[in-house]
Amino acid sequence: MSTNGTPANVGSNDGLGPCPCCGHAAAFDVATGDDEGGHFVACLNPRCGISTPLIFACGDDPKPLLRERWNRRKEADRAERRAVMFGDIVSSQVIAMRAAVVAAKLEGLDVGMQWIANTLCGPGHLPDLDEAKALGGAQALWDKETAEQEAFRAAHPAPGA
Numbered sequence: 001m002s003t004n005g006t007p008a009n010v011g012s013n014d015g016l017g018p019c020p021c022c023g024h025a026a027a028f029d030v031a032t033g034d035d036e037g038g039h040f041v042a043c044l045n046p047r048c049g050i051s052t053p054l055i056f057a058c059g060d061d062p063k064p065l066l067r068e069r070w071n072r073r074k075e076a077d078r079a080e081r082r083a084v085m086f087g088d089i090v091s092s093q094v095i096a097m098r099a100a101v102v103a104a105k106l107e108g109l110d111v112g113m114q115w116i117a118n119t120l121c122g123p124g125h126l127p128d129l130d131e132a133k134a135l136g137g138a139q140a141l142w143d144k145e146t147a148e149q150e151a152f153r154a155a156h157p158a159p160g161a
């Protein structure tokens with residue numbers, strides 16, 4: 001997308017929040033060339049440069065809608081990053097468990113178990129066996145930690161839930 005250079009309103013943020021990616025100021029701009037007349041909001045940091053999609057105004061002032069879209073981006077991007085992060089965590093756990101099942105079937109239970117232990121060990125989640133034994137074993141550990149997790153979720157409900 002080519003632009004007409006420096007926006008006229010540099011220095012005033014025009015009600016635009018900071019860039020959701022880099023925190024830099026943003027400004028309204030109008031595209032030229034193939035997208036001639038398309039209005040957009042863009043980050044003023046040349047190393048970032050993210051922008052909203054173009055809006056072609058038919059007589060209406062496109063700024064209120066663009067401002068709303070730009071300012072909503074921050075919340076949306078934050079939620080999206082969180083969703084992607086948790087998706088990555090769940091995916092890596094499921095992939096490790098799948099590899100563990102394959103290893104257990106093809107190479108023996110100990111090898112399969114090692115996959116699970118390695119997955120837990122890295123981030124420091126290997127359970128303390130003496131502590132688990134004192135609790136009453138695997139089922140007791142699961143019951144206790146699930147109850148703790150449910151209590152935490154009850155105290156910290158998901159937004160909108």
Ligand SMILES: [Zn+2]
Binds near residue numbers: 024043049
């Ligand atoms: Zn930026």
